[in-house]
Amino acid sequence: xxxxxxxxxxxxxxxxxxxxxxxxxxxxxxxxxxxxxxxxxxxxxxxxxxxxxxxxxxxxxxxxxxxxxxxxxxxxxxxxxxxxxxxxxxxxxxxxxxxxxxxxxxxxxxxxxxxxxxxxxxxxxxxxxxxxxxxxxxxxxxxxxxxxxxxxxxxxxxxxxxxxxxxxxxxxxxxxxxxxxxxxxxxxxxxxxxxxxxxxxxxxxxxxxxxxxxxxxxxxxxxxxxxxxxxxxxxxxxxxxxxxxxxxxxxx
Amino acid sequence: xxxxxxxxxxxxxxxxxxxxxxxxxxxxxxxxxxxxxxxxxxxxxxxxxxxxxxxxxxxxxxxxxxxxxxxxxxxxxxxxxxxxxxxxxxxxxxxxxxxxxxxxxxxxxxxxxxxxxxxxxxxxxxxxxxxxxxxxxxxxxxxxxxxxxxxxxxxxxxxxxxxxxxxxxxxxxxxxxxxxxxxxxxxxxxxxxxxxxxxxxxxxxxxxxxxxxxxxxxxxxxxxxxxxxxxxxxxxxxxxxxxxxxxxxxxxxxxxxxxxxxxxxxxx
Numbered sequence: 001x002x003x004x005x006x007x008x009x010x011x012x013x014x015x016x017x018x019x020x021x022x023x024x025x026x027x028x029x030x031x032x033x034x035x036x037x038x039x040x041x042x043x044x045x046x047x048x049x050x051x052x053x054x055x056x057x058x059x060x061x062x063x064x065x066x067x068x069x070x071x072x073x074x075x076x077x078x079x080x081x082x083x084x085x086x087x088x089x090x091x092x093x094x095x096x097x098x099x100x101x102x103x104x105x106x107x108x109x110x111x112x113x114x115x116x117x118x119x120x121x122x123x124x125x126x127x128x129x130x131x132x133x134x135x136x137x138x139x140x141x142x143x144x145x146x147x148x149x150x151x152x153x154x155x156x157x158x159x160x161x162x163x164x165x166x167x168x169x170x171x172x173x174x175x176x177x178x179x180x181x182x183x184x185x186x187x188x189x190x191x192x193x194x195x196x197x198x199x200x201x202x203x204x205x206x207x208x209x210x211x212x213x214x215x216x217x218x219x220x221x222x223x224x225x226x227x228x229x230x231x232x233x234x235x236x237x238x239x240x241x242x243x244x245x246x247x248x249x250x251x252x
Numbered sequence: 253x254x255x256x257x258x259x260x261x262x263x264x265x266x267x268x269x270x271x272x273x274x275x276x277x278x279x280x281x282x283x284x285x286x287x288x289x290x291x292x293x294x295x296x297x298x299x300x301x302x303x304x305x306x307x308x309x310x311x312x313x314x315x316x317x318x319x320x321x322x323x324x325x326x327x328x329x330x331x332x333x334x335x336x337x338x339x340x341x342x343x344x345x346x347x348x349x350x351x352x353x354x355x356x357x358x359x360x361x362x363x364x365x366x367x368x369x370x371x372x373x374x375x376x377x378x379x380x381x382x383x384x385x386x387x388x389x390x391x392x393x394x395x396x397x398x399x400x401x402x403x404x405x406x407x408x409x410x411x412x413x414x415x416x417x418x419x420x421x422x423x424x425x426x427x428x429x430x431x432x433x434x435x436x437x438x439x440x441x442x443x444x445x446x447x448x449x450x451x452x453x454x455x456x457x458x459x460x461x462x463x464x465x466x467x468x469x470x471x472x473x474x475x476x477x478x479x480x481x482x483x484x485x486x487x488x489x490x491x492x493x494x495x496x497x498x499x500x501x502x503x504x505x506x507x508x509x510x511x512x513x514x515x516x517x518x519x520x
Contacts, residue, residue: 029410029439135296165296165466170510192439195469199512236440238447238469242492247444247451248289248474251493 009035010046011210017154022180022187024201024219026194026233032210033190037158040188041075042066053154071101074147078159080139084131090117090142091127097150116145120175137168141175148179158190173199194237198222206230254285257427257460258307263320265299265306265484273317276302277484280320282477284428287458289451291475291492293465293507299484300464304430307462308347309337325427343373346421350433352413356405363401366420373424388423389416392449411442418449425457432464447474468508472496480504 010032017023027033038044040051042058050057058069077083084093094113098104104112114124120141131139140160147155157176161169177200180187191197197204197219204222206214208229216222222230239245243252265277277299284290292300305311306318307329322329324344329337341347349355356365366385367378376384382401389397392415405413414434421429431450435443451474453459463474471478471492478495480488480503488501499505 028441137296166468167295167466167507167510170512173512194440195512232441236444238440238444238467239472240469242472242475242496245473247447249476251491 009210010039013049013207013210013212015205015212015215017186017188019153020180020184020186021202022189022200024197024204025188025190025207026192026197026204027207028192030209031207033192033207034158036207037075037156037188037190040154041073041156042069071150072153073156074150074152074154075156075158076140076143076147076160078162080136080143080163081131083143084139086131089128089130093131093142094127094146094149097146101150112149116149117142119179120145121171135168137164137172140164140168140172144172144175144179148183148185151183152185154186154188156188156190159192160189161196162191162193169196176200194222194233195240206233254287256283256285257288257325258284258462259321259323260303260307261321263303263306263318263322265302265311265319266317268315268317275484276316277306280479280481280484280486282479282486282489284460284462284477286427286460287454288476289454289461289463289474291463291465291471291478292481293468293471293478294481295466295507297483298481300466300481301432302484303481304347304432304462304464307430308341308345309334339373342369342426343424344426345428345430346424346426348414348417348421348429348431348434351437352410352417353405353437355417356413358405360404361401362403362405362408362416366401366416366423369420370423384423388419391422391452392416392419394419409442411438411446414438414442414446415449418446418453422453422457422459426459428460428462429453430462430464433466434463435470436465436467443470450474480507 013036025033025036035044039046045059051059053069053073056065058066061069091113094116095109098109098112113127117123117126122138122141134142161172164172173196176187179185187200189197189200201219204216204219205212206229213229214225214227216225223234260283261281263277263280264275266273266275280303282290292303294300307322311318318330320330363382363385367381370376370381370384385401386397389400394400394415408416434450435446438446447470450461454461463470465471475492478490478492479486480501482503488495488499488504495504496508499508
């Protein structure tokens, strides 16, 4: 997959996401991470350049290719509540993609839904609940289930864990890693959280003011890179142990 | 132990619902000394924010019941009148919220809101208050304080607003600052800057800081003491190093293990 954006927001970006890999897209706020995500999702047409999915440019494809594309590229956003219809039950929310792309009876559909709910750590009795009855973490699991139940090739995760607390974050990240192994799905993980990106990604790409300043085939190269934007990013990381703190009072 | 600023003993908070009373906080006790940063951690819904709200009397008096003892520099806050509380908020206790976009009034300029806070608590003229406000902004390394005062909240970025919020919280040199998830809504670059500002206030004015967060990185960087909460109860209270090196409670161990950390390859 390849795309080139112009204008001020994104400038000459080339990015390839291979089958079954996770690319972590890091950058400051305002760097254009989410814009790139939206372009890849087919929501915003770039002024110049192409987005190729399985060799086809999605912005000048015919109806069938676009339908195929929309099925195989899914998204999970940061705010889990605004990503679902508050008046729908979980069953309705999760059924929608299946109704659009699959022909199956209600009974079959229910079996699929229950399977997926259990897969993400919820249960059958949650089917009749409404979004407001869930916590942010639980609802994000439902969003993940909705994105994955069509077995897509790529999922764009735009700050999908950023608003969750650390315990839930850890659990959701583990779930995403597991699902990737199991389904062979590729992720574009957009975040500003280096620890989360490191945990989930195979490769890392760094976006700074609309330009892709660095791309690492192996995530460990991130720590040896001399690139200024990357160094700045490493400097902004918080210590994970009080002995290596740089701000507060020294502990020893 | 230094002079104690805030002392909380046997704090219980209960809320009345149509189905009876539910307990939100049970038996929480800790203290914050002068110039000390106490971190309050736990997952969402564990009562961190309720604890801070009960210190400030910002819970609904009709439906919640706060018992125990909260003393600020020797004065008992529980049972204090609303009027007396008003002069404590902003002057003796400052509060920084998670989302800086929601903590300013959108229709007034930054300057208006800063000057209002200063004049509410001191007897200075408008001009003196303005000078003081500019001072406070300059202290936080905010560029062009005079221009900043005429801006509306929507004209500033989240990180910038949070720094203005800290400047505002610090300008009265309060003995206690409560920072409720001060960096959660910010990106990592601004996060470090904001934390440095908080540390600067602590050093300059000896402000005691109650730092509420779920980010262990923030705790590792800042806290002297840590209080761990779960489902309204305090499960552990320890020095920060002690907590990271040998956590006593299973829940603390779970918290420490929850977040993936980057292996020691990083040469920082």
